[in-house]
Amino acid sequence: MTDRVLYKNGVWVWDQYNDGVMFTGKDAIQQVASNCSRSSNISRSISGRKNIDIEIQVMDTLDGYAKAKFRKHYQRKVKVGDVAVATIQDVKDVAIFTSKVSDLSLEFISYFHTAVMDRFLRSMIVYFQYYLQIWNRMQRRRAETSRQLRHPRVIVLEDEIRDNLADLRSMVSRDYAAILLGLEDVKMFHHMSNKNNDSLSDKDRKLFEILCFMTVKVVWIALFRKNLPLLERETNRLLRTLCFSPVESSGVPLPQATSEEERLLTGKAFKNEKRLLHRSPIIQEIIFDNHDYRMLAIGLKNIKGADERIRYLEIAYAAPEELLVESGIAVGVLGVDRKYLDTILKPKEISTTVKISSLMKIGEFNLPPRKIDPKWKYSDTLPEEPCFYRETQATRANRRAQCKKWRSYVDAEGIFFDDSSDVSSILNLRTSIVAKEKVSNTQNANIN
Numbered sequence: 001m002t003d004r005v006l007y008k009n010g011v012w013v014w015d016q017y018n019d020g021v022m023f024t025g026k027d028a029i030q031q032v033a034s035n036c037s038r039s040s041n042i043s044r045s046i047s048g049r050k051n052i053d054i055e056i057q058v059m060d061t062l063d064g065y066a067k068a069k070f071r072k073h074y075q076r077k078v079k080v081g082d083v084a085v086a087t088i089q090d091v092k093d094v095a096i097f098t099s100k101v102s103d104l105s106l107e108f109i110s111y112f113h114t115a116v117m118d119r120f121l122r123s124m125i126v127y128f129q130y131y132l133q134i135w136n137r138m139q140r141r142r143a144e145t146s147r148q149l150r151h152p153r154v155i156v157l158e159d160e161i162r163d164n165l166a167d168l169r170s171m172v173s174r175d176y177a178a179i180l181l182g183l184e185d186v187k188m189f190h191h192m193s194n195k196n197n198d199s200l201s202d203k204d205r206k207l208f209e210i211l212c213f214m215t216v217k218v219v220w221i222a223l224f225r226k227n228l229p230l231l232e233r234e235t236n237r238l239l240r241t242l243c244f245s246p247v248e249s250s251g252v253p254l255p256q257a258t259s260e261e262e263r264l265l266t267g268k269a270f271k272n273e274k275r276l277l278h279r280s281p282i283i284q285e286i287i288f289d290n291h292d293y294r295m296l297a298i299g300l301k302n303i304k305g306a307d308e309r310i311r312y313l314e315i316a317y318a319a320p321e322e323l324l325v326e327s328g329i330a331v332g333v334l335g336v337d338r339k340y341l342d343t344i345l346k347p348k349e350i351s352t353t354v355k356i357s358s359l360m361k362i363g364e365f366n367l368p369p370r371k372i373d374p375k376w377k378y379s380d381t382l383p384e385e386p387c388f389y390r391e392t393q394a395t396r397a398n399r400r401a402q403c404k405k406w407r408s409y410v411d412a413e414g415i416f417f418d419d420s421s422d423v424s425s426i427l428n429l430r431t432s433i434v435a436k437e438k439v440s441n442t443q444n445a446n447i448n
Contacts, residue, residue, distance in 0.1 A: 085321050093406075116185060126168060130365045132230070308368045
């Protein structure tokens with residue numbers, strides 16, 4: 001009778017490592033289910049796709065042990081006297097650590113830690129910072145516009161916002177095109193970068209799938225973990241087109257926009273091309289629309305005589321993160337003092353009602369209006385002088401150091417270790433588990 005009461009609230013499951021049955025209580029099952037329910041929506045939408053052999057999962061919550069290990073081994077170290085602010089590398093560190101290790105590879109870690117990739121991710125954060133502001137503003141105006149007549153002046157204001165989004169989208173297009181062409185330090189990861197000059201399409205497809213997922217995650221973390229379905233939908237639309245977006249065909253309810261809002265959000269450069277020859281909207285932006293070449297040179301060349309708009313964007317895209325908050329430019333969590341954030345870059349809570357995030361003084365991304373100076377003469381060439389804001393040697397050193405750490409992390413399959421004795425015990429344990437699985441598979445094959 002005692003055994004019946006003891007094994008009443010639970011189920012029996014098969015333990016493949018111990019080769020026997022194991023009892024699991026319902027309390028433990030409910031605890032695991034509650035933890036899984038707090039996972040990111042990315043895992044549900046991406047892992048449910050068909051015809052893709054990559055199943056990506058992510059956790060947004062970490063226990064105290066995992067946070068302590070991350071802080072000790074993998075968090076970017078700040079030297080004494082340096083300004084401790086959140087950087088793009090910090091966001092990437094959290095994104096990698098909260099991902100499933102089996103979804104990552106050593107090649108992707110090296111690919112993810114390149115200067116071109118950092119510029120692309122920062123451009124995406126800037127774009128979505130402004131994109132979400134416009135989206136939230138449109139949601140507030142929906143109820144008002146349903147009861148009022150549409151004024152002709154509204155179209156002029158919407159065209160201005162449409163052009164602002166197009167300019168920010170063109171910056172993403174510039175940095176994404178550098179990845180597609182394999183420029184600078186991403187050349188070795190290009191699908192044609194091999195001795196035989198053959199296209200490694202399968203490897204390139206896997207890198208692209210993981211890159212799409214990690215891009216959504218980095219932007220989501222950098223923008224304080226808000227509007228995840230909208231971020232995922234727009235990112236897949238930009239990089240894949242709506243024809244091949246798995247989000248559109250997943251059946252999950254998505255944020256919808258009216259025809260006027262779609263005109264504003266997609267821009268005038270978007271064209272519906274033939275399905276198999278359809279270029280992604282992010283590449284269409286730089287092909288079919290005219291953008292100020294001075295803006296496209298931000299971070300590369302020093303444009304003399306630039307107006308307020310160009311200088312504002314120059315700080316947002318190219319300046320070190322510690323100058324963002326000082327300049328009053330909001331780019332998500334970038335530039336925020338790390339004392340306001342916890343280990344995984346969430347705002348710290350100082351009480352049950354007041355959050356310290358209210359002390360960050362982060363405003364909106366207020367893009368200055370576009371002004372055409374008749375005295376400015378456009379040139380066919382860019383100046384030779386490099387941009388005033390350049391990547392520092394410390395930033396490059398931190399990127400290389402973090403890349404080395406994360407490669408070791410992926411190579412060890414995410415198992416924490418503190419000394420060499422732990423490493424040998426982990427390798428022995430892994431070898432014994434693999435050998436036991438092979439023996440079990442052989443026995444099952446003989447039985448069949």
